Amino acid sequence: MRPSFFHHLHPPTIPARQARLRYTLASGGLAVFLSLILLVTGLLEMFYYIPTPDQAAASIQTLTFLVPYGGLVRNLHYWTAQFLVIVTLVHLLRVILTGAYAPPRRLNYLIGMGLLVLAILLDFTGYILRWDEGIRWALVTGTNLVKSIPLIGNALYTLLVGGTQPGPATLIRFYGWHIFGLTLAAGILIAWHTFRVRRDGGIAVPPPPLREDQRRITRYELVRREVLAMLLSATALLLLSSFAPAPLAAPITATSVSQTARAPWFFLWVQQMLKLGNPFFWGVVVPLAVLVLLSLIPYVFPKPAKPELGRWFPKSNRLAQVVALLILISMIALTLLALRPAS
Amino acid sequence: MRRYLLLAASIFLLLGLLIAAWQENRHPKPIALTPTLTGQVEYCLTCHSDLAQISNSHPVNTFGCVICHGGEPLALDANLAHSTLRGGKNPSDFSVVQASCGGSNCHSGTVESYNNHIQRATTSIQATYAGAIAIMRYTYGAQSSLAALFGVNAVQDIQSTSGITSLQAFDPAAETNPQLQLFGQNCLTCHLSAQPIQTGGRYDHFTGCAACHTPTQSADLVSVDTTTATQVHKLTTAISYTQCDTCHNRGNYDLRTMTFQPRTDLVANRLQDYYQPIAQFTQCEYTLDCIDCHTRTEAMGDGSLYGSKLDIQYIQCTTCHGTLTELPQTRALTDPNDLAFRLALLNPVVDLKLGDTILVTGKGEPLWNTRVLPDGTYQLVGKATGQVFSFNPVMGSACTQNGVDQSSDYCHTCHSVQR
Amino acid sequence: MPEISRRDFLKLASQGFIALSGLFGLGMLLRFLGYQTEPPPPTDFDLGPASNYASGSRTLRPEIPAVVIRTSNEFTALSLVCTHLGCTVESKPEGFACPCHGSRFDLQGKVVRGPAVKPLNSLRTGITSDGILHVYTN
Numbered sequence: 001m002r003p004s005f006f007h008h009l010h011p012p013t014i015p016a017r018q019a020r021l022r023y024t025l026a027s028g029g030l031a032v033f034l035s036l037i038l039l040v041t042g043l044l045e046m047f048y049y050i051p052t053p054d055q056a057a058a059s060i061q062t063l064t065f066l067v068p069y070g071g072l073v074r075n076l077h078y079w080t081a082q083f084l085v086i087v088t089l090v091h092l093l094r095v096i097l098t099g100a101y102a103p104p105r106r107l108n109y110l111i112g113m114g115l116l117v118l119a120i121l122l123d124f125t126g127y128i129l130r131w132d133e134g135i136r137w138a139l140v141t142g143t144n145l146v147k148s149i150p151l152i153g154n155a156l157y158t159l160l161v162g163g164t165q166p167g168p169a170t171l172i173r174f175y176g177w178h179i180f181g182l183t184l185a186a187g188i189l190i191a192w193h194t195f196r197v198r199r200d201g202g203i204a205v206p207p208p209p210l211r212e213d214q215r216r217i218t219r220y221e222l223v224r225r226e227v228l229a230m231l232l233s234a235t236a237l238l239l240l241s242s243f244a245p246a247p248l249a250a251p252i253t254a255t256s257v258s259q260t261a262r263a264p265w266f267f268l269w270v271q272q273m274l275k276l277g278n279p280f281f282w283g284v285v286v287p288l289a290v291l292v293l294l295s296l297i298p299y300v301f302p303k304p305a306k307p308e309l310g311r312w313f314p315k316s317n318r319l320a321q322v323v324a325l326l327i328l329i330s331m332i333a334l335t336l337l338a339l340r341p342a343s
Numbered sequence: 344m345r346r347y348l349l350l351a352a353s354i355f356l357l358l359g360l361l362i363a364a365w366q367e368n369r370h371p372k373p374i375a376l377t378p379t380l381t382g383q384v385e386y387c388l389t390c391h392s393d394l395a396q397i398s399n400s401h402p403v404n405t406f407g408c409v410i411c412h413g414g415e416p417l418a419l420d421a422n423l424a425h426s427t428l429r430g431g432k433n434p435s436d437f438s439v440v441q442a443s444c445g446g447s448n449c450h451s452g453t454v455e456s457y458n459n460h461i462q463r464a465t466t467s468i469q470a471t472y473a474g475a476i477a478i479m480r481y482t483y484g485a486q487s488s489l490a491a492l493f494g495v496n497a498v499q500d501i502q503s504t505s506g507i508t509s510l511q512a513f514d515p516a517a518e519t520n521p522q523l524q525l526f527g528q529n530c531l532t533c534h535l536s537a538q539p540i541q542t543g544g545r546y547d548h549f550t551g552c553a554a555c556h557t558p559t560q561s562a563d564l565v566s567v568d569t570t571t572a573t574q575v576h577k578l579t580t581a582i583s584y585t586q587c588d589t590c591h592n593r594g595n596y597d598l599r600t601m602t603f604q605p606r607t608d609l610v611a612n613r614l615q616d617y618y619q620p621i622a623q624f625t626q627c628e629y630t631l632d633c634i635d636c637h638t639r640t641e642a643m644g645d646g647s648l649y650g651s652k653l654d655i656q657y658i659q660c661t662t663c664h665g666t667l668t669e670l671p672q673t674r675a676l677t678d679p680n681d682l683a684f685r686l687a688l689l690n691p692v693v694d695l696k697l698g699d700t701i702l703v704t705g706k707g708e709p710l711w712n713t714r715v716l717p718d719g720t721y722q723l724v725g726k727a728t729g730q731v732f733s734f735n736p737v738m739g740s741a742c743t744q745n746g747v748d749q750s751s752d753y754c755h756t757c758h759s760v761q762r
Numbered sequence: 763m764p765e766i767s768r769r770d771f772l773k774l775a776s777q778g779f780i781a782l783s784g785l786f787g788l789g790m791l792l793r794f795l796g797y798q799t800e801p802p803p804p805t806d807f808d809l810g811p812a813s814n815y816a817s818g819s820r821t822l823r824p825e826i827p828a829v830v831i832r833t834s835n836e837f838t839a840l841s842l843v844c845t846h847l848g849c850t851v852e853s854k855p856e857g858f859a860c861p862c863h864g865s866r867f868d869l870q871g872k873v874v875r876g877p878a879v880k881p882l883n884s885l886r887t888g889i890t891s892d893g894i895l896h897v898y899t900n
Contacts, residue, residue: 044794061417065386066373068793072363224349231352231780235359242359242366250415250426259426350772353779360786377801384801 007219011202014222016215018203018310023098026229027091028197031115033230034084035190037237041077042179049129051175053168056131057251064248071245072238078246080237081123085266088119096297096324099304099317100204106298108196111189113295118186120266125178131171133258134249138267139166141274141283148280205310262338269334290327297324373419378407385409385416387424398578400689411443435552437465437496437536444552457682459646464552466500467644467655470535474651476513479530483520491650495534500648507648525601532603533590540593540605548589555582555642559589580690583727584632591633592618615762623759625660632727636663638708639686660754662704663713663723665736667746673715674703683709692729805900812837812895820869822853828885828897829853839897840871841883851882858882 017023048067050059063070092112095101101109124142128135143166147157162169197203205211250256263271273282301320308314313321374388387408396403401411409416413429430436434443440461445451452458468474471494480486480493494510501508515527532540535554539547548554556578594605608616614629627636634642636658649655665671676683676699686709687695693712695701702713702721713723723732737744744753766774807826815821815837821830827842827850844851844860851858857868866875871882886898 044791047795048797048799058417061415061423062799065370065417065419067797069363069367069790070794070797071370072367072790073794228349228352231349231356235352235355238356238359238363242363245420248418248420248423250423256427347772350776350779353776353783357779357783357786360783360790364786364790 001220003219007223010219010222011198013216013218014202015205015211015213015310016217017213018205019217019222019225023310023312024203025090025094027087027094029226029229030233031084031087031091032190032194033233034080034087035186037080037234038077038084039183041073041080042183044073045077046179051129051172053131053171053252056129056171057248060130060132060248064245072241075241075244075246076237077126079240079244081126082265083237085119085123088116092116092294093324093328096294096317097321098204098312099309099314099320101298102204102304102306102309102317103298105196105200105204108193108200109298110295111193111196113291115186115189115193117291118182118189122178122182122186123266124264125174125182127264128174129171129178130248131252132249133252133256134247134260136252136258137261138263139170141263142267143170145279145283149284150280203310206307210307211310265335268338269331272334272338294324294327371419376403376407378403378410379405381407381410383407383409383416386419387414387416389419390421394576397576401578413439413443430551433549433551433553433557435556436550437470440465440551454646457685460552460643463640463644463646464535465496466498466646466648467535467642468649468652469642470644471495471498471510471648472513472531472534473507473510473648475530477650479523479526480518483522485518485520485523489650491648494648495531495536498648500646503647505647505649505654507650510648522601529602530596533593539589540603545607546589546593546605548586553578554590555586556580558583558586580686581692581727582632582634587633588617614760623755625755625758626760629760631723631732632725634726635712635723636710638704638710640706640708657705659749659751661737661749663702663710663721663734665738666749667737667742667744670736670738671721672703672705673700674707674709675700681709683711686711690726692726693724805898807897807899809895809897811893812889813893815895823897824850826885826897826899828899830887830895830897837887837889837895839885839887841885841899843883844878845873845880845882846876846878 045063048059048063048070050056060074064074065071067073095109095112124138128139143157143161146160147153149156158164160170160173161167162173208214249259262268270283270287273286276282297320301323302317304314305316308316371389373386374392375384375386376388377384385407391408407416408414411429412434413427415424415427418424428434429439429443434440441451445461447453448458450458450460451462464470471491473491473494476493476495477486477489477491481489486492491507492511493513495513497510497512499509513527513531515524515531518524518527531537536550538550548559549557557575558577558579559575594603596603614624618624618629637656638658641656641658644655661671663671674683676695676697679697683701684695687693693714695711695714700715702710702715704710712726713721716722721734721736723734724730725732807823809815809823809830815830815832817832817834819830819832821832823830823839824842826839828839829842831838831840842851842853842858843849844862844865846860846863846865849860849862851860851865851867857866857874858871859866860878863877864875865873865878867878867882868874871884873879873881888896888898890896
């Protein structure tokens with residue numbers, strides 16, 4: 001058959017071993033698909049969401065309880081967003097643990113790190129748009145962390161918050177970032193990232209002479225597998241969204257009080273560290289250091305050897321794998337500690 | 344193999360969509376109400392449509408629910424909808440009453456417009472308990488006079504006519520005398536902000552305005568459904584004596600051990616079993632309801648802080664029966680804006696008309712449920728029961744009172760019933 | 763029955779279910795998009811006591827928008843919504859003029875000049891038992 005536009009987006013063939021689910025975990029492709037779901041459900045939410053402090057939480061209540069399938073759309077958007085952050089992290093971990101960042105893929109690795117940061121920022125800005133009592137302290141501490149940066153902190157804070165304290169200007173700026181600014185950046189990086197995958201030679205494999213298994217699958221088979229993954233993940237998200245509601249608390253008003261001071265799940269590790277002391281150090285420096293360390297892996301650590309590419313846990317980049325796993329375990333540990341009930 | 348998987352996955356997708364649609368249709372269909380006072384739509388009726396309207400003075404199409412209760416008008420999830428309720432089930436609790444019941448057109452208006460209820464109720468002696476606290480502190484040496492200094496809650500009355508302009512909050516833990524600390528622990532269960540001693544039962548009541556105005560007890564002492572007694576969604580001015588008795592006539596106290604023995608019995612015979620055996624009662628007292636005699640300022644205060652109930656309670660036998668030489672004071676209702684008409688409208692047991700003559704108290708308060716009929720007979724209609732009674736003035740009767748002593752003890756000497 | 767390979771049948775069946783899902787999803791989407799957040803505008807306008815309107819008067823009521831005409835014994839209300847594309851026509855000595863595309867109507871609402879074709883709508887009026895004039899736009 002003649003290949004369609006979608007078929008042509010894929011290489012004519014790819015190595016069969018590296019196309020397997022147990023190799024890629026479908027994480028990269030899933031990230032793209034989840035992003036598409038977020039774009040569509042996000043647009044649908046935009047028809048009902050009103051980005052002013054008086055009406056934000058009430059418009060979300062209208063969407064959730066009164067609009068037909070409004071709750072479903074909102075839950076889909078919420079769960080897909082959380083899974084996108086998780087899938088992006090899984091993808092990053094997969095890339096490190098299979099050594100798939102070796103040259104010429106080092107630039108693409110950095111683009112991917114940028115996408116990770118964007119995914120987290122999109123999750124956070126979306127969370128703030130609820131403007132309910134659950135987000136109040138996250139907004140205050142998050143923006144104050146920016147203020148804690150020496151020299152440029154106050155200027156950055158004003159840019160971010162649009163005033164001297166969080167208010168209507170902040171909400172509309174976060175809305176602008178979430179709907180357009182960060183989304184545009186993510187769109188550009190997704191396009192560049194997927195382009196680079198093909199430019200860098202597709203999925204990481206040993207060079208042909210060193211390859212044990214020479215089998216390949218066609219683009220038709222690849223697209224079929226992707227369609228299968230999309231169908232299954234869409235169904236799973238639909239079912240989850242039908243039964244598990246996205247969180248929503250009472251609106252922020254002049255007299256409302258916050259019941260909780262818990263960070264969103266992906267920042268619990270930072271909240272736990274902030275209990276230790278200096279906010280600039282634990283809230284800005286350490287997380288940035290983790291990001292920088294992860295970004296430096298392809299440049300500083302011993303490179304994976306070409307014969308070992310295309311498989312899990314190659315010996316040649318063992319140090320990078322250990323470092324990545326240690327960072328993961330620490331973040332999970334910090335998150336679990338943060339979840340303990342306050343004494 | 345993969346093609347079977349694809350077919351299965353597409354069937355699952357369709358099933359997933361169908362399940363999502365089914366789940367959507369299981370949600371209750373929203374029932375909208377746009378009250379005329381607020382113009383904001385609320386969806387409380389989606390789950391609460393079987394609730395009775397709270398009173399004829401608060402029709403749901405005018406008020407809706409949120410204006411009094413708070414809550415989230417658009418939410419159909421119970422936890423979220425109720426998360427911003429004022430005062431939980433009882434928005435008239437004094438901690439939130441100003442936001443729920445207040446407003447110059449509602450219940451925190453002016454004395455002249457007769458709607459300063461919140462100011463009166465929150466400074467009334469039933470709310471402050473200032474008299475009991477003052478006596479206790481004086482008795483146990485914590486203060487050198489009987490002047491009221493403390494109340495259950497801190498309260499101010501800048502325009503006081505009684506001389507007391509404020510009360511501090513009574514804190515038993517700050518008292519040095521252990522008897523006063525015990526008093527704080529055991530004896531502060533009968534004021535308008537207190538949780539009642541016995542909940543869910545015969546003597547249960549709400550706090551705040553609802554303590555009196557939401558009937559948790561029926562006039563028939565034995566048939567009250569104790570499981571639903573405190574679920575009543577009702578505001579009334581037809582308050583039965585059983586409601587008053589959720590605090591009054593509650594049991595016995597022992598000053599030496601500073602304890603209170605609440606009674607737990609359910610009694611059927613009001614005269615024989617209900618009231619304390621040592622007390623004496625005239626027919627009025629075991630037949631009428633408390634509010635048939637006790638006026639609105641006696642029950643709810645007149646807006647000033649007082650240190651003793653004796654300063655506010657002033658109804659006597661003479662108020663309705665007069666003396667040997669004087670008939671009871673009356674007033675002919677010639678002004679259509681008379682307070683008496685407004686009170687009668689709220690509790691329509693009497694068809695009061697312009698030109699009717701009613702009894703008034705020494706302070707001029709209208710006893711709107713009483714009338715002097717054209718033929719000269721005196722009539723009282725029970726505010727809670729609607730029962731009609733006729734009564735006689737002292738003048739022209741065989742009463743042998745000395746005329747000078749008009750205390751109720753004195754009248755009881757002859758008129759109380761032997762039990 | 764024409765022969766169809768198992769591969770093609772499975773492909774057709776999968777596409778069929780996906781198409782059905784798409785149609786069902788479209789139905790859900792249409793219901794989602796059809797929700798109205800605002801209540802519809804009022805159709806019953808309370809214009810105060812009918813006695814306020816003198817005989818022979820023509821009163822502009824821009825909130826409807828309409829002009830209330832009282833002859834010696836009856837009320838009529840002429841809608842000021844241009845029948846061409848909905849702009850509010852302006853009152854002139856000789857009738858009504860629409861600023862948008864040049865339509866002209868006479869004092870009774872009949873078309874004098876296009877592009878409007880239909881005359882201005884006559885709105886139903888009513889007087890309640892206590893003498894209050896109402897105009898209805900439905």
